[in-house]
Amino acid sequence: MNKMPLSNRLFMVMGYFFLYVPIASLVIFSFNESRLVTVWGGFSFKWYGEMFRNDDLLHAAGLSFKIAFLSATLAVVLGTLAGFVLARFGRFKGQSLFAGLTSAPMVMPEVIVGLSMLLLFVSLQSGLGCSSDEPLGLLSRMGCWAFGERGMITIWIGHTTLCMAYVAVLVQSRLKELDRSLEDAAMDLGCHPFKVFFIITIPVIAPALVSGWLLSFTLSLDDYVLTAFLSGPGSTTMPQWIFSSVRIGPTPEVNALATVVIVVVTLFVVVSNRLMLSAQAKRDKAMQAAFSGKS
Amino acid sequence: MAVTPSSADAGESKKNYLEIKGVTKKFGDFYAVDDVDLVIPKNEIFALLGSSGSGKSTLLRMLAGMEKPTEGRIILEGQDITDLQPYVRPVNMMFQSYALFPHMTVEQNIAFGLKQDKLPRDEIADRVGKMLDLVQMKKYARRKPHQLSGGQQQRVALARSLAKRPKLLLLDEPLGALDKKLRVQTQFELVNVIETVGVTCIMVTHDQEEAMTMASRIAIMSEGKLMQVGGPREIYEYPNCRFTAEFIGSTNIFEGRLAVDEPDHIVIESQDLGRGIYVDHGITGPKGMNVWYSVRPEDVTLCRDKPDSQHNWVEGKVHDIAYLGSHSVYHIKLASGRVVMANVPTSHWGEAKPATWGDDIVAKWGNNAGAVLTS
Numbered sequence: 265m266n267k268m269p270l271s272n273r274l275f276m277v278m279g280y281f282f283l284y285v286p287i288a289s290l291v292i293f294s295f296n297e298s299r300l301v302t303v304w305g306g307f308s309f310k311w312y313g314e315m316f317r318n319d320d321l322l323h324a325a326g327l328s329f330k331i332a333f334l335s336a337t338l339a340v341v342l343g344t345l346a347g348f349v350l351a352r353f354g355r356f357k358g359q360s361l362f363a364g365l366t367s368a369p370m371v372m373p374e375v376i377v378g379l380s381m382l383l384l385f386v387s388l389q390s391g392l393g394c395s396s397d398e399p400l401g402l403l404s405r406m407g408c409w410a411f412g413e414r415g416m417i418t419i420w421i422g423h424t425t426l427c428m429a430y431v432a433v434l435v436q437s438r439l440k441e442l443d444r445s446l447e448d449a450a451m452d453l454g455c456h457p458f459k460v461f462f463i464i465t466i467p468v469i470a471p472a473l474v475s476g477w478l479l480s481f482t483l484s485l486d487d488y489v490l491t492a493f494l495s496g497p498g499s500t501t502m503p504q505w506i507f508s509s510v511r512i513g514p515t516p517e518v519n520a521l522a523t524v525v526i527v528v529v530t531l532f533v534v535v536s537n538r539l540m541l542s543a544q545a546k547r548d549k550a551m552q553a554a555f556s557g558k559s
Numbered sequence: 560m561a562v563t564p565s566s567a568d569a570g571e572s573k574k575n576y577l578e579i580k581g582v583t584k585k586f587g588d589f590y591a592v593d594d595v596d597l598v599i600p601k602n603e604i605f606a607l608l609g610s611s612g613s614g615k616s617t618l619l620r621m622l623a624g625m626e627k628p629t630e631g632r633i634i635l636e637g638q639d640i641t642d643l644q645p646y647v648r649p650v651n652m653m654f655q656s657y658a659l660f661p662h663m664t665v666e667q668n669i670a671f672g673l674k675q676d677k678l679p680r681d682e683i684a685d686r687v688g689k690m691l692d693l694v695q696m697k698k699y700a701r702r703k704p705h706q707l708s709g710g711q712q713q714r715v716a717l718a719r720s721l722a723k724r725p726k727l728l729l730l731d732e733p734l735g736a737l738d739k740k741l742r743v744q745t746q747f748e749l750v751n752v753i754e755t756v757g758v759t760c761i762m763v764t765h766d767q768e769e770a771m772t773m774a775s776r777i778a779i780m781s782e783g784k785l786m787q788v789g790g791p792r793e794i795y796e797y798p799n800c801r802f803t804a805e806f807i808g809s810t811n812i813f814e815g816r817l818a819v820d821e822p823d824h825i826v827i828e829s830q831d832l833g834r835g836i837y838v839d840h841g842i843t844g845p846k847g848m849n850v851w852y853s854v855r856p857e858d859v860t861l862c863r864d865k866p867d868s869q870h871n872w873v874e875g876k877v878h879d880i881a882y883l884g885s886h887s888v889y890h891i892k893l894a895s896g897r898v899v900m901a902n903v904p905t906s907h908w909g910e911a912k913p914a915t916w917g918d919d920i921v922a923k924w925g926n927n928a929g930a931v932l933t934s
Contacts, residue, residue, distance in 0.1 A: 443656050443658060445654040445655070445656050445658040446658045446660065446661075448623075448625055448645075448652075448654070448658065449652070449654055449658035449660075449719075450660070450671070451625075451645045451646050452623055452624075452625075452645050452646070452650075452651055452652050452720075453646075453651065453671050453672035453675055453719070453720075453723065454646050454647070454672050454675035454676055454723065455646055455671075455675045456646055457646070464660060467662045468660075468661060468662060547705065
């Protein structure tokens with residue numbers, strides 16, 4: 265560290281400055297007594313209290329977490345299936361098309377994905393005749409229950425489309441580096457291929473599934489653009505609530521909410537890192553014991 | 560393993576325990592395995608030996624059921640298993656990478672196959688215990704695979720593939736993942752375990768030493784075809800073609816024309832040597848046909864004086880010497896540019912000064928030292 269030239273140190277400090285000073289100031293001003301965000305009026309937890317009394321905000325946060333949980337879960341299921349097909353089924357007709365379509369949501373501008381989904385749901389609604397007075401068939405009634413008005417289900421579908429692309433890529437790359445003879449061996453020992461997938465493949469790639477789920481969760485939690493297209497009245501998510509309240513004028517309440525999110529995320533990262541490190545240390549120790557105690 | 564042959568002629572079914580009939584595997588236009596016929600008796604350890612791409616692994620995978628033959632049948636103990644799925648075949652395989660399930664303990668790995676068969680719990684425990692004893696891994700029963708050394712992993716993999724008492728055991732490069740020193744020791748251990756269990760075994764290897772140590776018969780494969788099948792001594796001393804002669808060990812091969820063809824001897828005229836090769840047995844073939852003569856370096860002796868006989872010797876200069884302790888490999892360069900290899904025991908020179916680089920030297924061999932090859 266001491267040998268680092270002054271110019272390098274300067275750039276480093278500047279880099280960290282630009283990254284973290286805004287965040288630090290956000291955290292500090294969340295403890296501001298004053299209603300004005302930019303004027304310091306003394307230390308207080310007032311806005312945290314306000315935050316927990318704000319029903320709109322709590323409702324939005326709850327909805328966001330619910331959607332994030334559901335989207336991450338469904339994305340892991342669908343993404344795993346897609347990744348498995350891409351990694352294990354060899355060349356099949358339309359493989360490149362399938363691979364392209366699977367990862368397209370990652371690179372397509374979200375505005376366009378959101379717009380096209382909005383159009384889809386709108387035409388579904390009119391196609392199913394949800395707003396007409398005539399009695400509907402069972403299928404149409406089910407369709408209208410799900411898509412009749414934009415809300416949690418439509419947001420869930422949108423987020424899942426985006427997230428499963430990431431999961432598929434993760435799972436596919438994990439499976440490609442996985443020794444294929446593991447699955448062959450299980451089959452050779454009398455295990456039906458369908459069962460092999462659940463008792464060998466899934467446990468072995470579990471870490472990739474966990475990180476896929478976490479990635480999807482965060483993607484969904486802070487998504488604004490897709491949600492803006494797919495949400496309806498009464499389904500405001502946390503990012504949407506923040507945006508709308510900031511548009512009126514930033515309040516320290518938003519700062520407080522942001523601080524809570526930062527603390528939760530930081531704790532989560534630190535704890536999971538610790539767990540991973542200690543598991544690795546345990547593994548290394550056991551390995552050492554195995555080699556030194558060799559007969 | 561109790562086997563009750565259904566047919567009356569038990570001896571016959573023992574001899575034809577495994578029959579591979581005209582098995583061919585095509586990938587597109589490429590013949591990975593080309594019309595292979597093989598019969599393997601019960602309790603034999605058989606090796607498929609070949610370099611990579613020779614089709615030996617594809618043949619093994621077809622026996623395991625992981626590839627379907629394009630043509631041909633595979634019959635095990637009278638039962639046609641060609642179309643059986645791998646998970647219902649009475650065949651188990653030990654994989655080159657061992658393929659131990661990383662999320663299961665040693666015990667669970669060995670029990671895996673038995674659990675798939677839904678055996679009662681205490682029978683599984685009993686059989687797993689016996690397997691652990693057999694491979695001397697009882698101490699490590701609760702370890703995970705990554706907590707084991709390479710040799711230990713190999714033993715677990717072997718125990719796992721034997722636990723179901725398969726009718727046929729397949730070994731894919733069984734010692735390929737071990738280092739050289741451990742490999743030599745493990746070869747004998749592996750054979751001991753296989754013979755204790757008394758299972759018919761087919762192994763695939765590219766290491767001829769491994770094949771010759773472990774197997775009672777060896778098939779040499781090249782480009783999807785079987786070149787020669789026989790015991791280790793047979794294929795080493797009586798190769799039937801140039802490929803086998805060159806693949807197993809090292810050899811000197813001289814091309815020539817059949818000049819004298821008598822019932823009790825032949826003479827081959829060789830351009831390479833500028834001298835005839837006398838062989839003290841007859842062969843079947845027209846005079847003048849092209850033949851090859853293979854003589855192993857250990858059958859070539861060096862001396863300083865020219866012999867009286869007019870056959871089976873050449874003179875040249877010492878071109879290269881590799882000292883290997885018990886013997887040295889001499890490369891003798893002839894006037895024609897050909898190099899002849901000779902293994903010379905270190906004791907060969909006695910009191911005299913050993914031949915060294917650049918010395919004029921005579922290399923000679925006996926009348927029955929080599930093999931005449933017609934292809």
